[in-house]
Amino acid sequence: MLNIVIFGAPGSGKGTQSERIVAKYGINHISTGDVLRAEIKNGTELGKTAKGYIDQGQLLPDNFIVDMLASTLDGLKDSKGVIFDGFPRTIAQAEALKKMLAERNQSVSIMLDLEVPEDELMTRLLLRGQQSGRADDNEETIRKRLTVYHSQTAPLIDWYKQEELYCHINGLGELERITGDICEAIDKVK
Numbered sequence: 001m002l003n004i005v006i007f008g009a010p011g012s013g014k015g016t017q018s019e020r021i022v023a024k025y026g027i028n029h030i031s032t033g034d035v036l037r038a039e040i041k042n043g044t045e046l047g048k049t050a051k052g053y054i055d056q057g058q059l060l061p062d063n064f065i066v067d068m069l070a071s072t073l074d075g076l077k078d079s080k081g082v083i084f085d086g087f088p089r090t091i092a093q094a095e096a097l098k099k100m101l102a103e104r105n106q107s108v109s110i111m112l113d114l115e116v117p118e119d120e121l122m123t124r125l126l127l128r129g130q131q132s133g134r135a136d137d138n139e140e141t142i143r144k145r146l147t148v149y150h151s152q153t154a155p156l157i158d159w160y161k162q163e164e165l166y167c168h169i170n171g172l173g174e175l176e177r178i179t180g181d182i183c184e185a186i187d188k189v190k
């Protein structure tokens with residue numbers, strides 16, 4: 001089982017690189033952001049709650065996300081592994097993921113930290129906002145999300161270093177080069 005955590009600030013390219021990894025390794029992709037946006041689109045109760053947080057650039061409560069992730073994980077059949085995109089985003093979530101996988105006799109294989117300078121993140125997200133119309137890709141909400149990233153999510157870097165699962169990836173530059181660096185790192189732990 002290959003369980004990959006793809007990590008990085010909003011706009012660091014987690015979604016784009018996840019698609020490429022899924023195509024190459026045949027594993028499942030769980031993007032908490034995509035799951036939440038689907039709930040919003042379908043007008044579910046979960047979606048209604050989620051929308052308030054997302055539009056404010058805030059994280060959803062940990063228990064909410066952890067329950068959602070557990071049921072998504074249980075829905076997978078004959079999986080060769082998973083790439084977790086947008087999860088964990090807090091230390092509590094990382095601990096919950098560790099426990100959840102241990103209960104299934106599994107563990108995280110590697111954590112890939114896609115690092116991209118802040119001005120580039122802003123440029124990418126503003127462009128995405130214009131192209132996709134994602135409501136949280138406006139300047140004010142992006143700034144809030146980056147602040148939330150630094151205060152609540154970035155501490156996971158040290159957490160995964162302690163777990164000896166951390167792998168830095170330079171997320172600035174050619175898409176192909178970045179994918180190449182990621183695959184090289186995955187192949188070492190596979």
Ligand code: ADP
Pocket residue numbers: 009010011032033034036053054057058059060061065085086087088089093136145
């Ligand atoms: P990005 O990485 O561009 O910020 P995502 O699509 O991963 O976008 O997430 C969008 C929003 O969904 C987040 O700003 C947050 O409100 C919510 N969200 C996604 N994943 C989580 C999570 N693991 N914990 C709490 N909230 C989350």
